[in-house]
Amino acid sequence: MFLENRVAxxxxxxxxxxxxxxxxxxxxxxxxxxxxxxGQSDQADLVVEQIAMAGGRAFxxxxxxSKRPEVEEMVDSVVKRFGSLDILINNAGITRxxxxxxxxxQDWDAVLATNLxxxxxxxxxxxxxxxxxxxxxxxxxxxxVGVIGNAGQANYGASxxxxxxxxxCVAREVASRGINVNAVxxxxxxxxxxxxxxxxAQDELQGTIPLGRIGTPEDVAGAVVFLVSPAADYITGxxxxxxxxxxx
Amino acid sequence: xxxxxxQAIFEKVRSIIVEQLGVEENAVALETSxxxxxxxxxxxxxxxxxxxxxxxxxxxxxxxxxxLTVGTAVEYIxxxx
Numbered sequence: 045m046f047l048e049n050r051v052a053x054x055x056x057x058x059x060x061x062x063x064x065x066x067x068x069x070x071x072x073x074x075x076x077x078x079x080x081x082x083g084q085s086d087q088a089d090l091v092v093e094q095i096a097m098a099g100g101r102a103f104x105x106x107x108x109x110s111k112r113p114e115v116e117e118m119v120d121s122v123v124k125r126f127g128s129l130d131i132l133i134n135n136a137g138i139t140r141x142x143x144x145x146x147x148x149x150q151d152w153d154a155v156l157a158t159n160l161x162x163x164x165x166x167x168x169x170x171x172x173x174x175x176x177x178x179x180x181x182x183x184x185x186x187x188x189v190g191v192i193g194n195a196g197q198a199n200y201g202a203s204x205x206x207x208x209x210x211x212x213c214v215a216r217e218v219a220s221r222g223i224n225v226n227a228v229x230x231x232x233x234x235x236x237x238x239x240x241x242x243x244x245a246q247d248e249l250q251g252t253i254p255l256g257r258i259g260t261p262e263d264v265a266g267a268v269v270f271l272v273s274p275a276a277d278y279i280t281g282x283x284x285x286x287x288x289x290x291x292x
Numbered sequence: 293x294x295x296x297x298x299q300a301i302f303e304k305v306r307s308i309i310v311e312q313l314g315v316e317e318n319a320v321a322l323e324t325s326x327x328x329x330x331x332x333x334x335x336x337x338x339x340x341x342x343x344x345x346x347x348x349x350x351x352x353x354x355x356x357x358x359x360l361t362v363g364t365a366v367e368y369i370x371x372x373x
Contacts, residue, residue, distance in 0.1 A: 175338055217334065 046273050048073035051126040055079040055109050055166060056136030058087035060235035064261030065133050066091055068269045070100035074131060077122040082106040109136045109162035119169040128177060131272050132170040134163045134184035141196045152199045159203035163210060171218060180223040181272040184211055188231040188287040208283055215281030224280040228267045231287025233259040254289030301366050308342045322363035347373045
């Protein structure tokens, strides 16, 4: 229970990797704010219930994280509810895949806004509180795509590579205040988002992964929990690839 | 906040500085510079934010850059609140 008395906010936590992270962080003792996109509260409520049934504390909080006012209201409500904000997991993200030549402006904008602008807004808002207590952990979800690229995902890859640059800059800014800022770069993970890839494409994919399997949300959650635990006290500005060896 | 006199503003600013920079109260005078109190850039940002919050004002970057001593901060607050 090394996260006892800590308060965590996980964005996009109603499904997939975010959900696994919320559950894992709660399992280790933290109170968890489960953020979800407005209007999609059912799944978030299930996550909150699951945490509560295991004896943990959690509550759902709606916010479109690509919008600054909603982010600031969300962070304020977390602090109001649980008294502090010690751990921020920037997980919310979408894909709008298309080859660049055919990529529409709005598909570029939407992905950058939801995936990267959100990290800016959420981290800036959360840091205010972490600076006051001179401690905190920020972990953002990047992606193997942001590290080695993938055809058809220029927008997604750009947003995830952006998260990596952001992570390193902010890590340098706030290290002196005991705040560690890192990123996790998952490879192909079995979730609602990747289930939409065709079976044939999934098979081909598996052939390119050294460890020979597609990852699970729990694989990623394990790395995130490590980065927010005392064991990672001396780690900041890093990107931990959780991808079965795709990027080395 | 419009009726606060200079002394009241100074005392409030001083208490924020003491809390933020961890210096002794008697080390903070109007002429004291933030640099002399070993404030790094993050300290200054936090200080500015605390002043904005406490006095209900906004301090744009260009103005913040010029607040080099406790006295200039007090003057700014008096002029803008």
